[in-house]
Amino acid sequence: xxxxxxxxxxxxxxxxxxxxxxxxxxxxxxxxxxxxxxxxxxxxxxxxxxxxxxxxxxxxxxxxxxxxxxxxxxxxxxxxxxxxxxxxxxxxxxxxxxxxxxxxxxxxxxxxxxxxxxxxxxxxxxxxxxxxxxxxxxxxxxxxxxxxxxxxxxxxxxxxxxxxxxxxxxxxxxxxxxxxxxxxxxxxxxxxxxxxxxxxxxxxxxxxxxxxxxxxxxxxxxxxxxxxxxxxxxxxxxxxxxxxxxxxxxxxxxxxxxxxxxxxxxxxxxxxxxxxxxxxxxxxxxxxxxxxxxxxxxxxxxxxxxxxxxxxxxxxxxxxxxxxxxxxxxxxxxxxxxxxxxxxxxxxxxxxxxxxxxxxxxxxxxxxxxxxxxxxxxxxxxxxxxxxxxxxxxxxxxxxxxxxxxxxxxxxxxxxxxxxxxxxxxxxxxxxxxxxxxxxxxxxxxxxxxxxxxxxxxxxxxxxxxxxxxxxxxxxxxxxxxxxxxxxxxxxxxxxxxxxxxxxxxxxxxxxxxxxxxxxxxxxxxxxxxxxxxxxxxxxx
Amino acid sequence: xxxxxxxxxxxxxxxxxxxxxxxxxxxxxxxxxxxxxxxxxxxxxxxxxxxxxxxxxxxxxxxxxxxxxxxxxxxxxxxxxxxxxxxxxxxxxxxxxxxxxxxxxxxxxxxxxxxxxxxxxxxxxxxxxxxxxxxxxxxxxxxxxxxxxxxxxxxxxxxxxxxxxxxxxxxxxxxxxxxxxxxxxxxxxxxxxxxxxxxxxxxxxxxxxxxxxxxxxxxxxxxxxxxxxxxxxxxxxxxxxxxxxxxxxxxxxxxxxxxxxxxxxxxxxxxxxxxxxxxxxxxxxxxxxxxxxxxxxxxxxxxxxxxxxxxxxxxxxxxxxxxxxxxxxxxxxxxxxxxxxxxxxxxxxxxxxxxxxxxxxxxxx
Numbered sequence: 001x002x003x004x005x006x007x008x009x010x011x012x013x014x015x016x017x018x019x020x021x022x023x024x025x026x027x028x029x030x031x032x033x034x035x036x037x038x039x040x041x042x043x044x045x046x047x048x049x050x051x052x053x054x055x056x057x058x059x060x061x062x063x064x065x066x067x068x069x070x071x072x073x074x075x076x077x078x079x080x081x082x083x084x085x086x087x088x089x090x091x092x093x094x095x096x097x098x099x100x101x102x103x104x105x106x107x108x109x110x111x112x113x114x115x116x117x118x119x120x121x122x123x124x125x126x127x128x129x130x131x132x133x134x135x136x137x138x139x140x141x142x143x144x145x146x147x148x149x150x151x152x153x154x155x156x157x158x159x160x161x162x163x164x165x166x167x168x169x170x171x172x173x174x175x176x177x178x179x180x181x182x183x184x185x186x187x188x189x190x191x192x193x194x195x196x197x198x199x200x201x202x203x204x205x206x207x208x209x210x211x212x213x214x215x216x217x218x219x220x221x222x223x224x225x226x227x228x229x230x231x232x233x234x235x236x237x238x239x240x241x242x243x244x245x246x247x248x249x250x251x252x253x254x255x256x257x258x259x260x261x262x263x264x265x266x267x268x269x270x271x272x273x274x275x276x277x278x279x280x281x282x283x284x285x286x287x288x289x290x291x292x293x294x295x296x297x298x299x300x301x302x303x304x305x306x307x308x309x310x311x312x313x314x315x316x317x318x319x320x321x322x323x324x325x326x327x328x329x330x331x332x333x334x335x336x337x338x339x340x341x342x343x344x345x346x347x348x349x350x351x352x353x354x355x356x357x358x359x360x361x362x363x364x365x366x367x368x369x370x371x372x373x374x375x376x377x378x379x380x381x382x383x384x385x386x387x388x389x390x391x392x393x394x395x396x397x398x399x400x401x402x403x404x405x406x407x408x409x410x411x412x413x414x415x416x417x418x419x420x421x422x423x424x425x426x427x428x429x430x431x432x433x434x435x436x437x438x439x440x441x442x443x444x445x446x447x448x449x450x451x452x453x454x455x456x457x458x459x460x461x462x463x464x465x466x467x468x469x470x471x472x473x474x475x476x477x478x479x480x481x482x483x484x485x486x487x488x489x490x491x492x493x494x495x496x497x498x499x500x501x502x503x504x505x506x507x508x509x510x511x512x513x514x515x516x517x518x519x520x521x522x523x524x525x526x527x528x529x530x531x532x533x534x535x536x537x538x539x540x541x
Numbered sequence: 542x543x544x545x546x547x548x549x550x551x552x553x554x555x556x557x558x559x560x561x562x563x564x565x566x567x568x569x570x571x572x573x574x575x576x577x578x579x580x581x582x583x584x585x586x587x588x589x590x591x592x593x594x595x596x597x598x599x600x601x602x603x604x605x606x607x608x609x610x611x612x613x614x615x616x617x618x619x620x621x622x623x624x625x626x627x628x629x630x631x632x633x634x635x636x637x638x639x640x641x642x643x644x645x646x647x648x649x650x651x652x653x654x655x656x657x658x659x660x661x662x663x664x665x666x667x668x669x670x671x672x673x674x675x676x677x678x679x680x681x682x683x684x685x686x687x688x689x690x691x692x693x694x695x696x697x698x699x700x701x702x703x704x705x706x707x708x709x710x711x712x713x714x715x716x717x718x719x720x721x722x723x724x725x726x727x728x729x730x731x732x733x734x735x736x737x738x739x740x741x742x743x744x745x746x747x748x749x750x751x752x753x754x755x756x757x758x759x760x761x762x763x764x765x766x767x768x769x770x771x772x773x774x775x776x777x778x779x780x781x782x783x784x785x786x787x788x789x790x791x792x793x794x795x796x797x798x799x800x801x802x803x804x805x806x807x808x809x810x811x812x813x814x815x816x817x818x819x820x821x822x823x824x825x826x827x828x829x830x831x832x833x834x835x836x837x838x839x840x841x842x843x844x845x846x847x848x849x850x851x852x853x854x855x856x857x858x859x860x861x862x863x864x865x866x867x868x869x870x871x872x873x874x875x876x877x878x879x880x881x882x883x884x885x886x887x888x889x890x891x892x893x894x895x896x897x898x899x900x901x902x903x904x905x906x
Contacts, residue, residue: 435629435631437627437628437629437631438631438633440596440598440618440627440631441625441627441631441633442633442644443597443598443617443618443619444596444597444618444619444621444623444624444625445619445644445645445648445692445696446619446620446622446645446648446649446696447619447644447645447648448619448648449617449619451648452619455644455648456633459633459635460633460634460635462635
């Protein structure tokens with residue numbers, strides 16, 4: 001006993017005296033390394049090609065920094081405004097500088113300084129035809145130092161050192177022009193070709209002369225134009241009309257030589273005199289926005305940051321969400337009703353018949369999705385096979401052909417057909433594992449076959465039903481291709497809206513917001529399922 | 542046993558699955574009320590098919606099955622009121638033990654309080670009073686087995702079927718459960734039809750045993766008779782350990798016959814199942830009836846070479862070479878003055894004529 005007590009207090013040792021824990025760790029290391037080695041490739045694959053891109057896209061649903069880059073001076077003082085009456089000269093002046101000058105790039109970005117509205121640099125106007133050096137140095141004296149130019153020069157020289165074919169070299173140099181621009185501005189797809197040309201021949205010691213500043217001005221001007229284009233598109237989502245307002249104003253601002261700016265701006269574009277325009281600007285101040293999410297539910301902020309409905313003629317999404325939900329539910333229930341007996345047959349038929357049936361179930365997987373959808377078009381359209389049969393059979397008159405395609409019905413029918421295997425397979429795999437002795441036992445104990453089925457067989461298939469339901473519902477709720485092809489007008493779903501905003505309207509923020517909502521809905525569903533059934537009980541196959 | 546006493550009765554029952562071969566060939570079997578009848582046989586002998594026909598999961602191709610005077614061929618399983626313990630228990634995994642036990646009572650529309658009482662009572666009978674709220678998966682094999690037995694009994698059927706219920710248990714637990722089932726049977730006075738391929742199980746528990754082979758009953762008798770007086774070669778070889786010697790009948794006085802072995806020796810044995818003088822026969826002899834170095838007045842005595850000795854505690858098992866076959870087993874009781882043998886030693890083995898039985902020659906040999 002005494003020796004036992006002493007070993008408890010000391011760490012256990014192996015026969016050669018190394019502590020047991022160390023020895024155990026050593027012996028496990030190999031298998032741990034092997035496990036990591038096996039997991040790493042798929043993990044990296046998922047990280048690189050799934051999680052990072054998806055995460056990046058989803059952040060776009062809240063990212064609203066573009067306008068903050070566009071209007072730093074305005075946003076730094078806009079809080080002083082009462083939001084009720086037309087703003088005074090100060091705010092007009094700020095908008096004038098933000099939209100019309102490149103000063104913000106020279107002050108904020110390269111040096112990383114906070115926005116200070118009292119900095120006289122904001123209000124310097126660089127003359128279009130030069131000289132450039134003097135006003136730029138007035139905006140930010142740092143540009144007169146060699147050190148400030150060094151990082152840009154390094155980008156250029158690194159690209160010049162690249163060895164390779166002519167074509168590759170050209171590409172690398174082009175890349176460097178983009179890199180300079182993304183160093184100077186928040187833009188990643190604008191090029192600074194003039195700066196590149198100038199810096200190519202710089203010895204990295206002599207003070208930059210006028211031509212450097214000219215290149216800087218020209219490049220930043222075109223970058224600014226680019227930024228304004230993008231941000232005004234974003235502003236247009238907030239309140240239609242902003243894009244044209246900004247474009248018109250930019251052209252008109254050249255004519256304004258002296259303050260006061262207020263009258264001059266309203267003269268150029270009378271919308272500047274509308275309080276609503278200014279109020280919508282306040283809503284854009286936050287670098288992160290929930291506006292896309294509100295938009296995805298037909299809502300927006302009003303002047304006082306209250307959530308209100310969009311005007312009636314712009315309301316579409318709430319209806320689409322409900323329709324998507326309803327359609328997913330109908331498709332899921334339809335699949336379940338069709339899949340359950342099929343799966344039961346699959347699990348209980350003798351092998352040679354069940355194999356044949358299994359091939360029939362799997363056949364859709366081996367046929368192109370498009371071919372299947374088009375086949376359904378042939379079947380369902382007004383002049384299609386089903387209608388023809390019904391008409392020639394005298395059940396329908398020729399005028400009353402059923403509309404089964406390019407509407408909700410068509411989408412439901414085709415989606416049930418496409419998603420059916422996802423329901424059959426998990427249910428089948430669960431049923432396959434239920435020995436027939438349970439049904440026999442239930443009947444032996446006095447239950448009629450139907451009662452035995454309800455009380456004994458069906459509860460045991462619940463894990464399969466749960467898995468199938470969740471699988472089909474998740475796939476259905478984000479489905480895109482079928483509604484696109486057979487949905488027509490009232491068969492369009494939220495997935496089609498996501499595609500539309502990604503490809504046509506280029507409102508990625510809204511598309512990302514919808515995608516995030518879909519993802520969230522699925523996660524909630526998953527959580528609810530876990531609470532009710534338990535994920536451990538789910539059997540996918 | 543007269544027809545009137547029988548509770549379960551198979552009357553010329555035949556069963557075929559494919560219309561070409563008979564799985565059950567003309568089965569006639571009567572079970573008394575309150576009897577523990579075991580169907581014993583190798584796999585594929587048709588015993589489980591018989592049980593399934595009785596439970597109603599298979600239909601008889603020909604013949605009648607009568608339960609308590611009523612033909613039940615056309616009664617569906619859920620109306621037969623027969624309890625059954627399945628091979629893998631078939632306890633419903635999504636229900637607790639209590640729910641499993643209440644199930645047969647609920648479908649019979651018993652009162653709720655009545656159900657609770659009965660479930661409690663039957664659980665206590667199988668000594669699982671504290672396990673009612675567990676799920677079958679949370680129980681050990683032996684406990685599951687008891688629940689299965691309790692479920693088959695809870696609705697008080699007059700007939701209980703058991704399909705190899707102890708097959709999945711380890712040896713010790715199996716023996717313990719054998720006694721428990723036997724006691725339950727005795728206390729409740731139910732009729733039990735039990736299917737097994739384990740002969741010791743059958744011998745321990747049954748009132749009578751029906752030995753099945755090839756779709757036919759080979760012998761139907763009480764355990765002691767089956768062991769001590771097998772009627773044919775199959776039963777003799779299937780039940781217990783058995784020494785066999787092959788030869789030709791040269792004399793038969795109706796009770797004792799004289800047999801000439803292939804190796805030339807002459808033996809006397811009980812004439813049980815022989816076809817008269819001149820026919821081939823198989824002499825069956827239990828290993829424990831063989832005496833080593835017998836007195837000179839033993840009618841049967843042969844020379845044997847000891848091949849192998851295995852010490853088993855209560856007895857010593859000795860494999861010997863007799864008449865050129867080296868699979869002759871002798872069990873020597875571990876008594877104070879038992880014969881001390883050594884491998885390679887030559888000894889005499891002898892037995893009484895009444896302990897050896899001249900039977901038919903099995904088809905396979």
